[in-house]
Amino acid sequence: MAEHEHVRVAVIGSGFGGLGAAVRLRREGVTDFVVLERADSVGGTWRDNSYPGCACDVPSHLYSFSFAPHPDWPRTFSGQEHIRAYLEHVTDVFRLRPHLRLNSEVQRMTWNGEKLRWDIETASGSLSADLVVSATGPLSDPRIPDIPGLDSFPGTVFHSARWDHDYDLRGKRVAMVGTGASAIQIVPAVQPLARSVTLFQRTPPWVMPRMDRPISGAERWLHRQLPFTTQVRRGLSWGIRELQVQAFTKRPGELGAVEQLAKRNMARAIKDPALRAKLTPDYRIGCKRILLSSTYYPALAQPNVDVVASGLSRVEGSTLVAADGTEAEADAIVFGTGFHVTDMPIADRVVGADGRTLAEAWKGGMEALRGASAAGFPNWMSIIGPNTGLGNSSMILMIESQLNYLADFVRQLDVLGVPPGPQGTGGGRVALDARPSAVRDWNHRVQERMKRTVWSTGGCTSWYLDANGRNSTIWPGTTTEFRRATRRVDLAEYEVLRVPAHAEVSAV
Numbered sequence: 001m002a003e004h005e006h007v008r009v010a011v012i013g014s015g016f017g018g019l020g021a022a023v024r025l026r027r028e029g030v031t032d033f034v035v036l037e038r039a040d041s042v043g044g045t046w047r048d049n050s051y052p053g054c055a056c057d058v059p060s061h062l063y064s065f066s067f068a069p070h071p072d073w074p075r076t077f078s079g080q081e082h083i084r085a086y087l088e089h090v091t092d093v094f095r096l097r098p099h100l101r102l103n104s105e106v107q108r109m110t111w112n113g114e115k116l117r118w119d120i121e122t123a124s125g126s127l128s129a130d131l132v133v134s135a136t137g138p139l140s141d142p143r144i145p146d147i148p149g150l151d152s153f154p155g156t157v158f159h160s161a162r163w164d165h166d167y168d169l170r171g172k173r174v175a176m177v178g179t180g181a182s183a184i185q186i187v188p189a190v191q192p193l194a195r196s197v198t199l200f201q202r203t204p205p206w207v208m209p210r211m212d213r214p215i216s217g218a219e220r221w222l223h224r225q226l227p228f229t230t231q232v233r234r235g236l237s238w239g240i241r242e243l244q245v246q247a248f249t250k251r252p253g254e255l256g257a258v259e260q261l262a263k264r265n266m267a268r269a270i271k272d273p274a275l276r277a278k279l280t281p282d283y284r285i286g287c288k289r290i291l292l293s294s295t296y297y298p299a300l301a302q303p304n305v306d307v308v309a310s311g312l313s314r315v316e317g318s319t320l321v322a323a324d325g326t327e328a329e330a331d332a333i334v335f336g337t338g339f340h341v342t343d344m345p346i347a348d349r350v351v352g353a354d355g356r357t358l359a360e361a362w363k364g365g366m367e368a369l370r371g372a373s374a375a376g377f378p379n380w381m382s383i384i385g386p387n388t389g390l391g392n393s394s395m396i397l398m399i400e401s402q403l404n405y406l407a408d409f410v411r412q413l414d415v416l417g418v419p420p421g422p423q424g425t426g427g428g429r430v431a432l433d434a435r436p437s438a439v440r441d442w443n444h445r446v447q448e449r450m451k452r453t454v455w456s457t458g459g460c461t462s463w464y465l466d467a468n469g470r471n472s473t474i475w476p477g478t479t480t481e482f483r484r485a486t487r488r489v490d491l492a493e494y495e496v497l498r499v500p501a502h503a504e505v506s507a508v
Contacts, residue, residue: 009033010120010129012106012346015044017135017383017399019087020065023094024403028410035096036122038105042091045139046083051163051182052189054080057210057292061230062237062394065090069230071223077212077292110351111378116431116499118379130429131413133406134350135383138341138473145337149315156332160186161339171195173329175320177312178336179205181291186336187305188295196304198320198328202311203460204278206262206285210292238479241393245478248286248391252454259285269297278309286391287458341473342366342466352377353433366472367443369493370486372405373434378497381406387446388482389464389473391455397479405486412489416496431497438493449476
């Protein structure tokens with residue numbers, strides 16, 4: 001990186017959001033941008049999560065960019081290695097590698113109100129940018145709970161997103177902490193190898209069958225020869241999920257029939273009434289993320305697996321003690337305890353116009369206009385920002401909607417000002433800062449809609465909720481509604497900032 005490089009746009013992260021932003025910028029004619037990535041390769045969460053059994057729970061043809069269809073997905077639900085390979089493919093096809101700055105973790109970025117730019121410090125040097133697109137994603141920084149005595153555990157400890165591939169689990173006593181989307185994939189993969197598996201279950205999940213199968217060579221040939229068939233397949237998957245949204249957002253009572261299907265899925269594999277009782281949730285299905293697996297329950301029924309219906313409370317040497325007093329011996333502890341979703345670490349590194357960090361501005365809960373813009377942080381946009389998550393469909397749909405918003409944001413900057421010259425000079429630059437009133441109004445509407453959803457009425461505590469019990473994660477509507485809401489930038493919702501006259505002179 002140059003001693004002081006200035007770019008028009010700095011994208012942070014190279015997962016689906018960051019690579020999608022890079023492609024969209026190129027399509028808008030913007031080539032003066034960089035993608036800052038803390039690791040040594042692209043892929044985001046699909047690079048970091050390489051645990052045994054890791055796979056997506058959204059159909060392959062829907063979990064891919066609409067502008068980069070892939071006719072050769074090998075399975076209806078793709079594994080981690082296939083999704084990561086797809087993102088590498090997108091990087092090459094759209095010629096993004098010259099824009100990548102690998103091993104360049106962002107350490108701090110500060111808004112420079114005099115020059116209307118972001119000053120960015122990274123692990124590989126510093127630079128500045130007129131516009132920052134933060135695409136770090138909510139599933140990027142693992143969360144390990146503070147367990148008393150964990151530091152004294154003599155065995156191996158790691159999080160599912162930082163899997164220790166050098167540690168051989170064969171013949172070991174393995175403790176799995178957590179019952180989320182990662183855990184239900186890890187347990188069936190580890191159970192045949194381990195001497196024993198102890199699952200610490202604070203809350204049981206609802207699990208539906210995973211209708212996964214290989215995609216035949218004939219199907220893939222058809223998709224290659226007739227590309228519209230890929231779009232048809234994608235459209236059907238999208239349409240089915242779009243129709244399901246009403247039950248989650250307006251009529252949670254209708255989900256009772258789905259619960260019966262989930263209970264039958266459990267009963268087919270779990271014959272022991274006591275174990276079934278442990279595994280049966282006491283909240284409405286959909287309140288927490290619905291999980292998909294056809295191997296989880298069969299694995300739990302095996303004689304070398306023990307389900308502890310309580311969370312891990314403390315560690316005493318190699319003895320793990322649950323909150324209910326149950327004890328288990330372990331050689332390895334695997335945490336499937338999720339990520340920093342509502343308290344993303346990147347927020348501590350972003351300093352806005354008034355000198356506050358984004359984390360300080362979001363102390364009462366994350367809020368962003370249309371999931372993208374935070375008040376007091378001009379020319380800063382988030383991909384997969386507050387209230388853009390989904391409970392039943394593909395996040396790629398939401399990402400592409402936010403890319404539409406990004407594209408119009410760039411166009412508005414072009415219309416309102418003159419693009420900067422070399423090293424960030426130029427007197428016509430402008431910035432857009434979301435008005436606090438617009439952010440409040442948008443989030444008030446979102447939270448009002450949230451009140452009737454299953455995530456608010458279902459009787460559970462989920463990772464969708466922040467420390468204040470507020471759902472700052474999920475979008476309470478259809479992907480079609482969100483696409484309409486982010487089709488274009490409404491300048492009435494923003495304050496237009498211009499370079500002060502004395503700063504123009506000094507910059508030139």
